[in-house]
Amino acid sequence: MPLLTCIENDAIHIYIRDAAISxxxxxxxxxxxxxxxxxxxxxxxxxxxxxxxxxxxxMWVVAGPAIFTRFSSFGVSIISQAFVGHIGSTELAAYAxxxxxxxxFANSILLGMASGLETLCGQAYGAKQYxxxxxxxxxxxxxxxxxxxxxxxxxxFASPILKGLxxxxxxxxxxxxxxxxxxxxxxxFVLSYSCQIYxxxxxxxxxxxxxxxxxxxxxxxxxxxxxxxxxxGITGAMVSTLLAYWIPNAGQLLFVLSGxxxxxxxxxxxxxxxxxxxIIKLSFSSGAMICLELWYNSILILLTGNLKNAKVAIDxxxxxxxxxxxxxxxxxxxxxxxSVRVSNELGSGNAKAAKFxxxxxxxxxxxxxxxxxxxxxxxxGRLAYIFTKSQxxxxxxxxxxxxxxxxxxxxxxxxxxxGVAIGAGRQSRVAYVNIGSYYIVGIxxxxxxxxxxxxxxxxxxxxxxxxxxxxxxxLLILTSRTNWxxxxxxxxxxxxxxxxxxxxxxxxPSTVR
Numbered sequence: 079m080p081l082l083t084c085i086e087n088d089a090i091h092i093y094i095r096d097a098a099i100s101x102x103x104x105x106x107x108x109x110x111x112x113x114x115x116x117x118x119x120x121x122x123x124x125x126x127x128x129x130x131x132x133x134x135x136x137m138w139v140v141a142g143p144a145i146f147t148r149f150s151s152f153g154v155s156i157i158s159q160a161f162v163g164h165i166g167s168t169e170l171a172a173y174a175x176x177x178x179x180x181x182x183f184a185n186s187i188l189l190g191m192a193s194g195l196e197t198l199c200g201q202a203y204g205a206k207q208y209x210x211x212x213x214x215x216x217x218x219x220x221x222x223x224x225x226x227x228x229x230x231x232x233x234x235f236a237s238p239i240l241k242g243l244x245x246x247x248x249x250x251x252x253x254x255x256x257x258x259x260x261x262x263x264x265x266x267f268v269l270s271y272s273c274q275i276y277x278x279x280x281x282x283x284x285x286x287x288x289x290x291x292x293x294x295x296x297x298x299x300x301x302x303x304x305x306x307x308x309x310x311g312i313t314g315a316m317v318s319t320l321l322a323y324w325i326p327n328a329g330q331l332l333f334v335l336s337g338x339x340x341x342x343x344x345x346x347x348x349x350x351x352x353x354x355x356x357i358i359k360l361s362f363s364s365g366a367m368i369c370l371e372l373w374y375n376s377i378l379i380l381l382t383g384n385l386k387n388a389k390v391a392i393d394x395x396x397x398x399x400x401x402x403x404x405x406x407x408x409x410x411x412x413x414x415x416x417s418v419r420v421s422n423e424l425g426s427g428n429a430k431a432a433k434f435x436x437x438x439x440x441x442x443x444x445x446x447x448x449x450x451x452x453x454x455x456x457x458x459g460r461l462a463y464i465f466t467k468s469q470x471x472x473x474x475x476x477x478x479x480x481x482x483x484x485x486x487x488x489x490x491x492x493x494x495x496x497g498v499a500i501g502a503g504r505q506s507r508v509a510y511v512n513i514g515s516y517y518i519v520g521i522x523x524x525x526x527x528x529x530x531x532x533x534x535x536x537x538x539x540x541x542x543x544x545x546x547x548x549x550x551x552x553l554l555i556l557t558s559r560t561n562w563x564x565x566x567x568x569x570x571x572x573x574x575x576x577x578x579x580x581x582x583x584x585x586x587p588s589t590v591r
Contacts, residue, residue, distance in 0.1 A: 133431075133438045137415045140278055141439075143287040145411030147274065150290030152407050154297050154322040156400055156465075161305045161315050163465050167393065169312060170466065172252035174396035175245060180236055180257060182372050184229045184264050188222055190368030191361035192271035196417045197503040197572075198360070199279035203342075204425025205573045211342035215276045215334075216350030217357045222268040229264055233257040252312070259316035266323040273330040278414055279421070280342060285333050289326035297322035356575075363506040367496070370512035374545065377521060381528060381538050394474035395535050397465045398482045405450050405486045406493065412443040413497030420501030424569035429562035432501075436557065440494050447490020454483045474535065481539045488546045495553035502565050503572060511552050520545020 155177060163170040195218045202210040232239060237254025241247060277283045297318055304314025334343055416439045423432035462475035499508045524541020527533045533540070 130438060133435055137419060137439055139281050140418045141411045141415035143283040144278060144414040145408050147286045147290045148407035148410050150294040152403055153294050154319060157297055157301055158315050158319045160465055161301045165311055167468060168248055169252055170393060171249045173256055175240055175249060176236060176253045176256045178396055180232055181260055185267060186369045186372035187365055188225060188267045189271055190365030191222060191225060192218060192275055193368055193500050194360035194364035195272060195275045196500050197421055199276055200418050200421025200501055201425035201569045201573050203279045204422035207573060208341040209344055211276060212344050213347060213349050215272055217354060218272045221358055221361055222272060226264045226268055230261050233261045255312060262320055263323050266327050269327040269331055273334060278418055286330060289329040293322045293325040366509040367505040367512060370509055370516060374516045381524060393466060393471045397462050397475050398478050401461060402482055402485055406489055408446055409443055409489050409493040412439055413493040415439055416494050416497030417501040420498050424502060424566050425573060427566050429566045433562050436498050440491060443490045443494045447487050451483050451487040454479060454486060478536060478539055481543060485543055488550055492546060492550045495557055498557055511549055515549035516545045519548055
């Protein structure tokens with residue numbers, strides 16, 4: 079029995095020892111697993127940071143030059159308006175009417191139709207069908223040149239058109255003179271929009287930045303020289319404006335034709351005259367989307383023109399829209415980046431990358447919008463004195479500043495979502511959204527608040543905000559519910575359908591597939 083007891087005790091000790099060893103091993107294995115899991119989490123965080131950083135770099139390669147270029151281009155208009163505003167209040171109101179109504183009408187048609195090129199060039203470049211970009215560019219030139227010619231009568235008859243819309247006769251007469259000066263400008267926009275989109279799709283838009291900076295510098299000097307020093311008035315301001323529009327466009331064209339894009343520009347081709355109808359249809363849907371958006375502000379300017387004290391109303395709202403326009407240049411830069419990144423990734427068949435680029439671009443633009451929102455609330459109406467000497471106009475701008483700040487915040491998101499739609503070729507769907515949010519909701523509310531409730535300019539601006547807010551919400555919902563794998567298939571079919579195979583042998587005829 080004692081022997082048996084000893085054996086049992088030894089067995090118990092061995093069991094306890096083995097159990098302790100097993101427990102220690104289990105604890106160590108648990109620690110190892112925990113470390114592995116923590117390490118995996120850290121690695122995932124690092125990978126996510128790297129992905130965000132890589133996508134941000136790709137985004138800013140397009141957005142950075144695009145923002146600066148748009149700042150410079152928009153700066154030409156703002157600088158012209160600033161110098162015209164110091165000539166006289168009637169001249170400022172006339173310039174505001176032409177630039178925000180007639181020029182925006184024509185400009186939005188050309189920009190909208192050119193945005194169809196963003197879809198085609200971006201997706202073709204992503205699919206590595208590089209030579210198609212040059213053919214698409216030439217087709218865009220044909221379509222936009224004809225469109226520009228059809229638009230010239232609205233500038234030639236600017237005075238009677240504005241009088242027919244109920245504008246003040248003295249303002250309309252001066253606007254008629256300014257309208258004639260803008261006729262050469264619309265042909266400059268043909269080269270401007272098409273070449274910018276063509277270069278942007280390849281992330282080669284840095285050259286446009288240098289040209290735009292040079293043009294803006296020349297414009298500032300010439301505007302001062304011709305309007306302040308030599309007192310040429312409207313004539314001096316418009317001569318400087320036209321030169322500022324044409325200098326960068328001539329530079330872009332020279333860059334493209336002289337070998338700046340050897341992969342995508344193979345020279346002028348008769349293929350540009352083939353398969354124009356699909357390009358025209360996409361241009362129309364793109365034009366409808368952009369036009370419905372840009373005409374919105376123009377209609378609101380017209381509404382204020384029929385209010386009491388129209389000069390102050392037009393000046394105040396046009397200044398607010400121009401200040402808002404500065405922020406819009408940032409958002410439009412991100413629009414271009416979103417369009418390029420989404421179209422490139424869809425063309426290359428990468429749905430996840432397209433979705434990720436949307437998130438990064440929207441959040442970046444929104445963060446900048448929040449900073450500017452606070453900035454404009456703080457400064458309120460002080461910036462109005464850049465555009466006018468009138469205290470009445472400056473007070474009206476200060477009164478509208480809170481609404482302006484909220485508009486800036488909304489506009490930091492909405493154009494980016496429009497860029498996503500352009501990149502995916504979904505312009506027609508956004509056009510319907512614009513009709514509903516702007517023309518069925520926004521403008522009627524603006525009319526009721528401005529005329530019936532008599533909130534005047536403030537009421538019109540509130541109507542604009544409500545329409546923009548509704549549009550932004552709808553676009554957010556549409557974007558979040560999009561099946562991006564399906565969009566990859568759609569992009570592939572589009573690229574294949576319009577593909578043109580160019581023979582490497584110069585003596586062989588080209589074939590169209």
